[in-house]
Amino acid sequence: MKKPVKVAITGAAGQIAYSLIFRIASGSMLGPDQPVILQLLEVPVPEVLEKLKGTVMEIDDCAFPLVHGVEIHSDPMAGFEGTDYALLVGARPRGPGMERKDLLTANGGIFGPQGKALAAKANKDVRVLVVGNPANTNALIAATAAARGGLDPKQFHAMVRLDHNRAVSQLATKTGAHNTEIEKMIVWGNHSSTQYPDLSHCTVRGKPAKSLVDQAWIEKEFIPTVQQRGAAIIKARGLSSAASAASAAVDHMRDWVLGTNGKWVSMGVPSDGSYGIKPGVVYGYPCICKNGQYEIVQGLSIDAFSRARMDATDTELREERAAIEDLLKA
Ligand code: NAD
Ligand code: LMR
Numbered sequence: 001m002k003k004p005v006k007v008a009i010t011g012a013a014g015q016i017a018y019s020l021i022f023r024i025a026s027g028s029m030l031g032p033d034q035p036v037i038l039q040l041l042e043v044p045v046p047e048v049l050e051k052l053k054g055t056v057m058e059i060d061d062c063a064f065p066l067v068h069g070v071e072i073h074s075d076p077m078a079g080f081e082g083t084d085y086a087l088l089v090g091a092r093p094r095g096p097g098m099e100r101k102d103l104l105t106a107n108g109g110i111f112g113p114q115g116k117a118l119a120a121k122a123n124k125d126v127r128v129l130v131v132g133n134p135a136n137t138n139a140l141i142a143a144t145a146a147a148r149g150g151l152d153p154k155q156f157h158a159m160v161r162l163d164h165n166r167a168v169s170q171l172a173t174k175t176g177a178h179n180t181e182i183e184k185m186i187v188w189g190n191h192s193s194t195q196y197p198d199l200s201h202c203t204v205r206g207k208p209a210k211s212l213v214d215q216a217w218i219e220k221e222f223i224p225t226v227q228q229r230g231a232a233i234i235k236a237r238g239l240s241s242a243a244s245a246a247s248a249a250v251d252h253m254r255d256w257v258l259g260t261n262g263k264w265v266s267m268g269v270p271s272d273g274s275y276g277i278k279p280g281v282v283y284g285y286p287c288i289c290k291n292g293q294y295e296i297v298q299g300l301s302i303d304a305f306s307r308a309r310m311d312a313t314d315t316e317l318r319e320e321r322a323a324i325e326d327l328l329k330a
Helices: 015-025 046-062 100-121 135-148 161-175 215-227 229-237 243-258 304-323 325-329
Strands: 005-010 036-041 067-073 085-088 127-130 156-158 186-188 196-198 265-270 282-290 293-296
Touching: 005 015, 015 036, 015 046, 015 243, 036 046, 046 067, 085 100, 085 243, 100 135, 100 304, 100 325, 127 135, 127 243, 135 156, 135 265, 135 282, 135 304, 135 325, 156 282, 161 186, 161 196, 161 215, 161 229, 161 243, 161 265, 186 265, 186 304, 196 215, 196 304, 215 229, 243 265, 243 282, 265 293, 282 304, 304 325
Parallel strands: 005 036, 005 085, 036 067, 085 127, 127 156
Antiparallel strands: 156 265, 186 196, 186 282, 265 282, 282 293
16 A cells, blocks of 8 residues: 555635545545545634534545545645645635636635745645636746745646536537547636637547537537536536536546546646747646646647637736736735
């Protein structure tokens, strides 16, 4: 049996965590042979911590073979001690009629102190996935604070995997294929309504996706449905997506750590100039992961239709950045 690793989850009493914790505890994220110690972080509010104690009672009641410890914390300096993997979920969700960037004021301030605490206390190889919205800019805030403490910004990702999975599912339904028969899906840019789900390189059962669907469907149905899926779920459920968000977080971290076997996945990672997206934002790119490292897929042709959409989502990310520039210096 491997040595236990420490997995920190913020927002541990919230709705995503209620699904995520149990998936991690059962081995879906790091594999069936990887024991875990769960570091559950919440705000220092007695009612919230009491609720979290109830979740811990349920973790105990599952008698998970892989769980070697469960900790409750309300201080990130204590909660991130020795952390190997961190899932930063804790943040306010949006309600009907809001855009995710409307949450910047409420949530941005959470991620600087968490980045700083991760740099001070976590394992130096820690991998961090930011789920709390607006995820890309929150990841930028956390990565910037952590870089001052010696971590590499590449250790901080934002989650666009839910968008990627939504895009795969929409295309599978449209073409009558199974999800597993869709490859080379890409979601570029921001986890927001400007994201660009791109079928240019995508294949279905090895055939180009664009030979199976028409351009009108791509423009009028596929792209808007994926872009607006979060809002559609809020409208239907009265709450934002939770189980599907947890599942995407498990997919993202599993692929980052255990590898993608050459398959492409969409990950929000620090822009490095690839595809004309200048450094300074956390941008959704097609990635391949191997030996615990990710690489942006290089050399793809970008047509004018894609270029315009990739630039529009980049522009939005830079506007978000400008709105929180003070938090990057704090
Ligand atoms: P929720 O309100 O059910 O839970 C959030 C929890 O975070 C609360 O229990 C709250 O007390 C806690 N929290 C707040 N600040 C914290 C802090 N500083 N430290 C630790 N915990 C803190 O919300 P939810 O539905 O679980 O969603 C959480 C976030 O994830 C929201 O911002 C939501 O918009 C976002 N989200 C992102 C994606 C994505 O694809 N990236 C998908 C779904 C939801
Ligand atoms: C989602 O995409 O479901 C989440 O980001 C929640 C939201 O606000 O849409």
